[in-house]
Amino acid sequence: MFTIYGRTNSSNVRKVLWLLAELGIDDYERLDYGRGYTPCSSPEYVALNPNMVVPTLVDGDLVLWESNTQLRYLAGKQGRDDLYPSDIVARARVDMWLDWQLSTALNGFRVLFQGLHVKDEAFTDPKGLESAHKQATTSMGILDAHLAKDNAYIAGENLTIADCCLGMYVHRWFALPIERQDFQALAAYYERLKERDPFQKWIVGQGV
Ligand SMILES: N[C@@H](CCC(=O)N[C@@H](CS)C(=O)NCC(=O)O)C(=O)O
Incomplete structure (x- = not known):
């Protein structure tokens, strides 16, 4: 199971959550970090994402910042050529x-x-x-x-x-x-x- 760190009212988090729903994936953990929730300046978060912004995706040993990179990773991992073509x-x-x-x-x-x-x-x-x-x-x-x-x-x-x-x-x-x-x-x-x-x-x- 992977984890998304980020509040659901963030544009960059919502992009990723929308894609996950399009992929039919719902067995992930999401933690409320960001403005109004656990601050991105918390030491445990800075250790993952020194930019102190959401979202961060953690999948096993892989720690990914940047929502658009996460979109590419998730669509690619599912082999969804329609969503992110290999051509x-x-x-x-x-x-x-x-x-x-x-x-x-x-x-x-x-x-x-x-x-x-x-x-x-x-x-x-x-x-x-x-x-x-x-x-x-x-x-x-x-x-x-x-x-x-x-x-x-x-x-x-x-x-x-x-x-x-x-x-x-x-x-x-x-x-x-x-x-x-x-x-x-x-x-x-x-x-x-x-x-x-x-x-x-x-x-x-x-x-x-
Ligand atoms: N380029 C980054 C930008 C991330 C970003 O700016 N996130 C905003 C929310 S949309 C943020 O973390 N704001 C500070 C906060 O919520 O504490 C990405 O696409 O992931």
Whole structure:
């Protein structure tokens, strides 16, 4: 049995829990670490993850930080080629979106979430929020244009771990109290994800 360290209201934990539900895996242990629970600065946690963020996945001797790495590991371990393809081209398409989420799409959303939902004063400066809103709009515009090219899911016709990674932020785009451009392909995609029980449970059902 493996262990996930991380609270269920964290975006990065929810991505992983959504994938686990898609995989039909429920025999794992989950421990509430992170903001509002056992602090990530606890010595036993720092020993596992010196970055002091959730999630951390521990599977036997393997200790993994980084939610997107955990998505790759879990889908690969189950041999789910549909979710994380072994073909180099198909895999590169999935990896591109996983990296884009971390390097680009996250930036605006992080500030909007902390400023408008958590209400952390470090993120409530109006100029910072305006710039974050522009960044989030640009990112969702890129995703909308991609989905409009007849892509039901991010990497094509089927759900992959790129969806588990970015679907979380699509949910935040629709759940945060922000002005939204009318991205129709993105809205249709969100409705498609909401038809899935695992998405309902771990993404929609856990709040913003
Ligand atoms: N790149 C890391 C980022 C992890 C991250 O920023 N986690 C946030 C929650 S979404 C966190 O741990 N915040 C501090 C806390 O909860 O104590 C990943 O994808 O796993």
